[in-house]
Amino acid sequence: MGLPITLYMFLIFILQLQFSYYYYYPTQAFSYSPPPRNHSICCYEQSLALLQFKENFHIDSSALLCYFSQPKTKSWNRVIDCCKWEGVTCDRLTGYVIGLDLSCSQLQGTIHSNSTLFKLSHLRSLNLAFNDFSRSRISDQFGRFASLTLLNLSNSNFSGHIPPEIPHLSNLVSLDLSFLDHAKLDTKFFEMLLQNLTQLRQISLAWVNISSAIFPANLSSSLMLLDLSETGLHGNLPNEVFHLPNLEMLMLSGNMDLTIYLQKAANMSSNSPLRWIDISYCNFSGGLIANFFTTLRHLSHLNLQFNHLNGPIPSSIGNLTELVDLDLSSNLLTGPIPSSIGHLTQLVDIDFSSNSLTSPIPCSIGNLTQLVNLDLSFNSLTGPIPSSIGDLTQLVQLELLSNSLTGQIISTVYNLTQLVLFDLSFNSLSGPISHSITKLKALQYLELSRNSLIGIVELSMFSNLPDLSTLDLSDNNLSVRTTNIDTNGTFPNFSVLGLSSCKFQALLSSMRLDAYSALQ
16 A cells, blocks of 8 residues: 655655754754854854845745645844744854755745855755755755755755765765656766765665666665665665665665565674665565564564565564564565564554465454554455454554455454445455444445355445445345435445445335446
């Protein structure tokens, strides 16, 4: 279950903020403190440069670039000292502007090479993320900020080639140029970035066009976050990437011609600091290696979806006891879901969909009481739904469609009162649909089609589920009774109502058919 791209960008932005400010910089270096008495605070020239910079933009409050935004420059004026302006930080001794954070400021306009921004030569931190700079070229003048330790231009609609001056900013600790859809980085400067900037702890170039077959070896050992998602990398991923001693976040998703050998990654230190791995939509060689899961004890997020992984899920996956999100979907995995999955009690999301997994769902899955989303669809799972699934009372989405599940819909499933989406379609389930299903008050989507369910279904009982928009009971052995339905009252306003192959014990015309956009 993929996140919408805007939400994904926002989550990565928050993670990077945490890295940039909490990991790398002492708080006092970027906080405002009153200067000594009789000391001038803001330098006049820098105040003037900022005001002139402000005049190049207008505020576009309709631009939904951030989940939160505020026009920081709106309050800038000559009356208030510039060191007190929102987004501006000054050195408390010299009064020079050393920090400028205009992220999520609703700015729209262009930044030219003669911009007064580049007069702020003492800047150590510059964050212009989540604005609209109208495909401005990334100026070589950014290279003038020799003291810069943080540079963030992400999600800001810059374009063109990333200038070679940026890889020469030798003090950089954090560099984020991600989600600049129209930006390009030459291969040799890509190598320089990863090799020459030895103080780098965070680098994010997601969606920048690199298209390189050369992935530099001898990466900076200081790296803590490396995001090269959707950059067009190809060739082989160096084994050294998994052995960087401080690397906590590794994101390489969307590089479908980048070959990754888990056999090499399996030799990582038993105390690997990695806690976030997203190498989905890449080109894996082989299957999941038991040692790979043995060494990643601090991992909280693992996304390996849409690769060519084959073979079984090793039982050593149960060692990842800090895991919160696990996505192995759209691979070629076979065999059973190991019972050791029940050791991962911190899990919130599991997606094993679109594989060839077999055998019954392990009862130990009931140990995962923090689960919100469980997707085991499009496999070959057999046997009954385990009663322990009723212990997952935080579930919002339960997707078991397109398997070979048998038996009845277990009564414990009606404990899942938070369910919004419940899909058991395309299985071999039998027995009646209990009236207890109306306990699932939050349901919006109920899919039970293509089973062997029997008995009489009173459509009127769904009046107790006012948010239900999709109901599909088609292709079962059900008799549907449509009497006692008050379509002017609390009966759901379905967008999809699937009843094909059902037998009716009352005329369907008693319902307002024109209320439904799709009726089968």
